[in-house]
Amino acid sequence: MECLVDQGVEYVFGYPGGAVLPIYDELFGDERIRHILVRHEAGAAHAAEGYARATGKPGVVLVTSGPGATNAVTGIADAFLDSIPMVVITGQVPTALIGTDAFQEADTVGITRHCTKHNYLVKDPADLVATVEEAFRIATTGRPGPVVIDIPKDVQIAVPSESKTLVAPGSHRYAPQMVAPADQIAEAIELIANAQAPILYTGGGVINSGSRASELLRKFQDMTNAPLTSTLMGLGAFPNTHPDWLGMLGMHGTYEANMAMNKCDVMVCIGARFDDRVTGRLDAFSPDSTKIHIDIDRSSINKTVPVDLGILGDCATVLEQLIEAWGDRSPRDLGEWKARIAGWRARECLAYPDRSKKDPKAIMPQKAVERLYELTKEKSPIISTEVGQHQMWAAQYFGFDKPNKWLTSGGLGTMGYGMPAAIGAQLGNPDDLVIDIAGEASIQMNIQELGTASQYRLPVKIFILNNEYMGMVRQWQELTYESRYSNSYSDSLPDFVKLAEAYGWKGIRITDEADLDASIMAMIEHDGPVLVDCCVAKDANCLPMIPSGAAHTEMLLYGDEVGGTMDDEAKALV
Amino acid sequence: MKIKSAESERHVLAVTVDNEPGILAKITGLFTARGYNIDSLTVADITEDHAVSRITIVTNGPPQVIDQIEAQLERLVPVHKVTDLTAAGPHVERELALIKVAGKGEARVEALRIAELFRAKVIDTTISSFVFELTGPPDKIDSFISLMRELGLVSVGRSGVVGMMRGAEGV
Ligand SMILES: Cc1cc2nc3c(=O)[nH]c(=O)nc-3n(C[C@H](O)[C@H](O)[C@H](O)COP(=O)(O)OP(=O)(O)OC[C@H]3O[C@@H](n4cnc5c(N)ncnc54)[C@H](O)[C@@H]3O)c2cc1C
Ligand SMILES: Cc1ncc(C[n+]2csc(CCOP(=O)(O)OP(=O)(O)O)c2C)c(N)n1
Ligand SMILES: [Mg+2]
Numbered sequence: 001m002e003c004l005v006d007q008g009v010e011y012v013f014g015y016p017g018g019a020v021l022p023i024y025d026e027l028f029g030d031e032r033i034r035h036i037l038v039r040h041e042a043g044a045a046h047a048a049e050g051y052a053r054a055t056g057k058p059g060v061v062l063v064t065s066g067p068g069a070t071n072a073v074t075g076i077a078d079a080f081l082d083s084i085p086m087v088v089i090t091g092q093v094p095t096a097l098i099g100t101d102a103f104q105e106a107d108t109v110g111i112t113r114h115c116t117k118h119n120y121l122v123k124d125p126a127d128l129v130a131t132v133e134e135a136f137r138i139a140t141t142g143r144p145g146p147v148v149i150d151i152p153k154d155v156q157i158a159v160p161s162e163s164k165t166l167v168a169p170g171s172h173r174y175a176p177q178m179v180a181p182a183d184q185i186a187e188a189i190e191l192i193a194n195a196q197a198p199i200l201y202t203g204g205g206v207i208n209s210g211s212r213a214s215e216l217l218r219k220f221q222d223m224t225n226a227p228l229t230s231t232l233m234g235l236g237a238f239p240n241t242h243p244d245w246l247g248m249l250g251m252h253g254t255y256e257a258n259m260a261m262n263k264c265d266v267m268v269c270i271g272a273r274f275d276d277r278v279t280g281r282l283d284a285f286s287p288d289s290t291k292i293h294i295d296i297d298r299s300s301i302n303k304t305v306p307v308d309l310g311i312l313g314d315c316a317t318v319l320e321q322l323i324e325a326w327g328d329r330s331p332r333d334l335g336e337w338k339a340r341i342a343g344w345r346a347r348e349c350l351a352y353p354d355r356s357k358k359d360p361k362a363i364m365p366q367k368a369v370e371r372l373y374e375l376t377k378e379k380s381p382i383i384s385t386e387v388g389q390h391q392m393w394a395a396q397y398f399g400f401d402k403p404n405k406w407l408t409s410g411g412l413g414t415m416g417y418g419m420p421a422a423i424g425a426q427l428g429n430p431d432d433l434v435i436d437i438a439g440e441a442s443i444q445m446n447i448q449e450l451g452t453a454s455q456y457r458l459p460v461k462i463f464i465l466n467n468e469y470m471g472m473v474r475q476w477q478e479l480t481y482e483s484r485y486s487n488s489y490s491d492s493l494p495d496f497v498k499l500a501e502a503y504g505w506k507g508i509r510i511t512d513e514a515d516l517d518a519s520i521m522a523m524i525e526h527d528g529p530v531l532v533d534c535c536v537a538k539d540a541n542c543l544p545m546i547p548s549g550a551a552h553t554e555m556l557l558y559g560d561e562v563g564g565t566m567d568d569e570a571k572a573l574v
Numbered sequence: 575m576k577i578k579s580a581e582s583e584r585h586v587l588a589v590t591v592d593n594e595p596g597i598l599a600k601i602t603g604l605f606t607a608r609g610y611n612i613d614s615l616t617v618a619d620i621t622e623d624h625a626v627s628r629i630t631i632v633t634n635g636p637p638q639v640i641d642q643i644e645a646q647l648e649r650l651v652p653v654h655k656v657t658d659l660t661a662a663g664p665h666v667e668r669e670l671a672l673i674k675v676a677g678k679g680e681a682r683v684e685a686l687r688i689a690e691l692f693r694a695k696v697i698d699t700t701i702s703s704f705v706f707e708l709t710g711p712p713d714k715i716d717s718f719i720s721l722m723r724e725l726g727l728v729s730v731g732r733s734g735v736v737g738m739m740r741g742a743e744g745v
Binding site for chain 2: 303
């Protein structure tokens with residue numbers, strides 16, 4: 001407990017059970033740390049992720065042994081893939097019982113070994129303090145990630161006679177490289193300054209690096225005048241309203257961003273990891289460019305795409321170095337390059353069909369997100385999402401101009417992430433408007449957390465784009481399996497309004513486009529949690545899209561005839 | 575549908591790690607989880623206080639995969655240092671093998687004669703068997719074993735490779 005207070009922990013997201021009762025007893029009546037009781041341990045882990053992403057501070061989770069720990073694993077794996085700082089304390093059976101298939105025993109350290117940045121089983125009470133300290137340092141420095149501390153019940157109770165240190169004080173065994181060597185900086189500046197068609201490709205690493213990195217990114221872009229695109233995870237690091245903003249790139253990115261990536265001569269990747277959703281077919285990915293990659297994790301560099309200049313370091317620090325090295329050079333005239341980009345922009349790839357073919361009266365989901373953005377942008381809301389088409393529409397049609405306002409499960413793509421993440425974000429930012437843009441299928445994966453928001457009087461909003469389908473799955477079935485909609489219809493849906501009311505929330509249903517604005521306003525104005533069930537067109541597809549195994553230049557756009565089947569090579573890709 | 579594979583190279587990696595529980599599982603698990611190959615792996619602690627272990631891993635893969643293996647190993651918190659002996663330059667590799675051969679008459683004499691040529695030691699003998707101890711680079715052991723196959727080979731135990739840079743420098 002004292003360790004957690006020392007680490008500046010305000011909230012612990014958790015769920016009690018036999019193997020953590022000693023810690024829960026310590027929490028009882030302690031005013032310094034607030035325990036948030038979730039309804040399922042998956043909710044605890046995602047809430048901690050949301051808190052971490054929205055505040056920049058580590059999220060803390062406390063769960064019991066066995067099922068408590070296994071229920072939290074999805075959230076731990078999610079935090080691992082999205083580089084979210086998190087410390088998870090799990091109870092364990094007493095040391096003497098470990099390995100005996102004791103009641104509620106699970107090999108937590110074994111199960112989480114490959115989805116944590118590091119994990120510990122603390123067998124000696126004397127190691128506890130140093131372990132907690134190191135866990136927080138590892139979770140929050142370098143490339144952030146989840147760290148699990150598994151503590152047997154007897155170790156929780158024991159009062160250590162002495163406290164050991166893991167390593168000699170002052171010398172840390174984990175010391176990531178932050179500053180880049182000067183020669184690499186000089187080489188990068190040379191390449192960027194001489195580029196005729198440069199592009200900045202930024203990612204979640206800029207958010208991880210702290211809000212200063214976003215400021216420096218804006219400054220560096222201003223100096224170089226280079227157009228900029230971002231991954232799903234990096235949205236908000238650069239303002240969506242800037243004329244050089246190309247929108248998101250990748251599978252559901254904009255035509256201009258993907259074309260510019262394909263045709264650029266110098267690519268500067270800042271804190272992004274060349275994910276397969278971003279690169280499309282690797283051998284056709286930006287074939288003629290010189291590539292610079294700034295990343296704090298050496299394993300991200302040259303992992304899937306070989307680069308010409310890998311720079312190991314922290315985004316903010318390296319950007320500062322680049323800005324200094326750039327000095328008072330004036331940006332090159334990029335007129336010709338920008339004119340080409342303007343040509344691609346003119347394709348208006350996000351202009352969706354006005355009406356659904358099957359149901360011309362239905363609200364288009366893209367429209368709903370656009371209106372939500374227009375009516376809330378003044379308040380600079382925090383947006384979380386679930387996973388599916390609605391997530392992509394949120395990324396495409398909601399604008400972000402500040403970091404830490406966009407919470408989404410990118411790497412693992414975990415349905416059920418959004419509501420608990422919104423709860424965590426709301427706790428960390430009590431005065432902000434927090435909205436989970438959800439799908440009717442995803443929201444049911446952690447629907448029980450409605451109760452958590454009620455209990456702590458959190459005014460979170462859920463905006464369901466209810467298309468009565470696992471829309472993303474339906475879309476792939478249309479593209480790949482000749483529209484055989486195997487198990488992708490959301491049958492037997494609950495009445496979401498009544499469900500919300502049953503938990504003490506306000507429920508609003510929108511079926512008519514004429515009510516869209518008024519209902520969104522009613523949602524914002526209500527001082528308390530609100531669930532909006534926005535019934536949208538069932539057949540809308542999310543475009544642009546780079547189909548599996550295709551190149552950036554082979555995007556499907558609105559108006560293209562889609563559907564049919566694919567060969568096995570393409571089908572094998574995810 | 576075809577599954578592609580690329581040209582492989584053999585590399586010997588020397589990895590120093592904190593000698594803590596679970597580290598070996600972390601490393602071997604990393605290889606399985608990410609689909610890398612392990613040809614051999616040896617481990618033992620090497621410092622007076624038993625705090626540090628040295629692990630020698632023989633792996634193979636295309637150059638880009640070898641680079642990823644090293645980067646992924648370095649990412650593990652308890653890993654101090656990864657040295658690719660194959661890439662770093664001249665180094666020695668040794669392996670120890672125990673080889674049991676059973677037979678009588680001509681074959682037995684021939685086994686002993688070849689063992690002498692290879693400087694293998696006899697560390698156990700009965701009227702009808704020998705246990706040889708042989709150290710050397712892996713290919714020497716390979717060829718000894720293949721000769722013994724003709725002469726009544728019963729069982730083989732190999733330690734896996736331990737490697738070290740030549741010269742005065744560390745690692
Ligand atoms: C349905 C679905 C569709 C998707 N479609 C798209 C899409 O169209 N486009 C898209 O972009 N994504 C898409 N994604 C998300 C995608 O799967 C990846 O999660 C995302 O592209 C990865 O973002 P990133 O490259 O910014 O890396 P992140 O996962 O955010 O990783 C951050 C990188 O920065 C590094 N880093 C961390 N901290 C620092 C620091 N302080 N300094 C320097 N470097 C640091 C890390 O080492 C890592 O390499 C989709 C996801 C889903 C679920
Ligand atoms: C836990 C989990 N299971 C399955 C999937 C695969 N999946 C991705 S999107 C999706 C459908 C989501 O449906 P919905 O929430 O209604 O969103 P929509 O696509 O309709 O907007 C599914 C099943 C996933 N991402 N996560
Ligand atoms: Mg849906």
